[in-house]
Amino acid sequence: MQRNGRDVAGGARPEVPAEVPPADGVVDAPATIPAARERARAIPQAAVGRLAVYLRVLSALIDQGVTTISSEELAGAAGVNSAKLRKDLSYVGSYGTRGVGYDTALLVEHIERLLGLTRHHSVAVVGIGNLGHALANYDGFPSRGFPVAALFDIDEDLIGVPVGGLPVDRIDDVPRVCARREITIGVVCTPAVAAQSVCDLLVDGGVRCILNFAPVVLQVPEGVEVRKVDLAVEMQILSFLDARRADGLLPVIELVDGLAVGR
């Protein structure tokens, strides 16, 4: 294909045809894989998250009628510095114009392609408690290309009840329904104890991407991606930053041995 967004990655050799990847079953392929991977595309994971942010900012700018923007301005709007922004965009390709800036629409197009947003994604939410309920109704999902297409809960009283316009299905039907509706992303909002078994059911249903809100570490087979969102952990990180600041900005950690300084 002519598109090159991915192998343009800076520093990468001119394109080398994608090496035949080892079959999925191969678990232990040792030394060779890293090399192949590096050649394939070296886009830092951290950059991927930021590209999603740029995409959101760009969409807003386009809505405001902005057609061109410099790295400096876009960086400001996205909360990063311009060098980082340019580096990130260089992973997408060379779509800027020197002396001018970037064409917003063009950039959106290429970032979307890179992020795989041209594919179809459907979301299943499992566990329709407080959080699941909120996510089932969360505008941000459908509006950014992630329609919620299935809801599940274990509570019989909820089965069939429409939430956000979609009826809740039985947990046991997860594999069947996910397969039938071609769910690509599963969101786990169950209590901790149920999360692993729900995750297993999603995997059975062919779901390979999981967003986990339950405070447990999910075990998944190779080839399944998990991202975790742990709200209490976020709070604790804030608590840490707060404590450090209140401690007068520095002395604590360095002298940890003494540990006394804490508080």
Add this chain to the structure above:
Amino acid sequence: MQRNGRDVAGGARPEVPAEVPPADGVVDAPATIPAARERARAIPQAAVGRLAVYLRVLSALIDQGVTTISSEELAGAAGVNSAKLRKDLSYVGSYGTRGVGYDTALLVEHIERLLGLTRHHSVAVVGIGNLGHALANYDGFPSRGFPVAALFDIDEDLIGVPVGGLPVDRIDDVPRVCARREITIGVVCTPAVAAQSVCDLLVDGGVRCILNFAPVVLQVPEGVEVRKVDLAVEMQILSFLDARRADGLLPVIELVDGLAVGR
């Protein structure tokens, strides 16, 4: 200059005034500033997040009556490798026993201290829509030491209505109520357009830690920490990983390692 919207808003930058990136030309003495900063926070940001996870795992283990655990076991339960775990714990101090392992209770005590959990924290949730409603009721906050002590919304019909046992207050009262109830953490769940002004009100009320669910980059004065949770961005990262895998070149093992789970 702006903190990096996506991740943590790095620790308190020492003095580095916002504007002055060394003009081009000469690179100033490279060694001095980093040194000062290093002394301030010798504990990697990433490690802090993991410590919060270890804390959760340890609490569960203690509930099960486990009093001692090796780095290997704890690492397995937390989804990281043992070297990383030991390194992380070394930032807390030397509380293990060689040849034996760690005393679970002792470790919890010291991690809590490091994370500042011995302080009192109260949470305010602003924007009682779907998500705000869910968070106001979220067990994970109070159970981990973050009681929700104030709720705010702009909708007059909601004012006074109890949500999770707590009545909703007017947005305009944010500064007053936050100050009075000594709120330390503000959770922003408003629509994007309202987020910045709500954030400003929280800051006026003395809140120095903000957890932002709105899809915008908040501008805050120095000394205020912001963590962002962007659910659509999480989805897009999953989409990217999915697309990459589907494209062939899938060195999944390594990616999973770096991005989601240690394993």
Add this chain to the structure above:
DNA sequence: TATTGTGAAACAGTTCACAGCG
């Protein structure tokens, strides 16, 4: 001229491997 795109340098975080110790 203004701004991108990018090597190279600096920095941050992770893993290795083994000394040190209970």
Add this chain to the structure above:
DNA sequence: CGCTGTGAACTGTTTCACAATA
């Protein structure tokens, strides 16, 4: 002997600074 704690090596990420160029 087994397991922690950690310097050193390594890998990933950010920043710098400037050549290329519309």
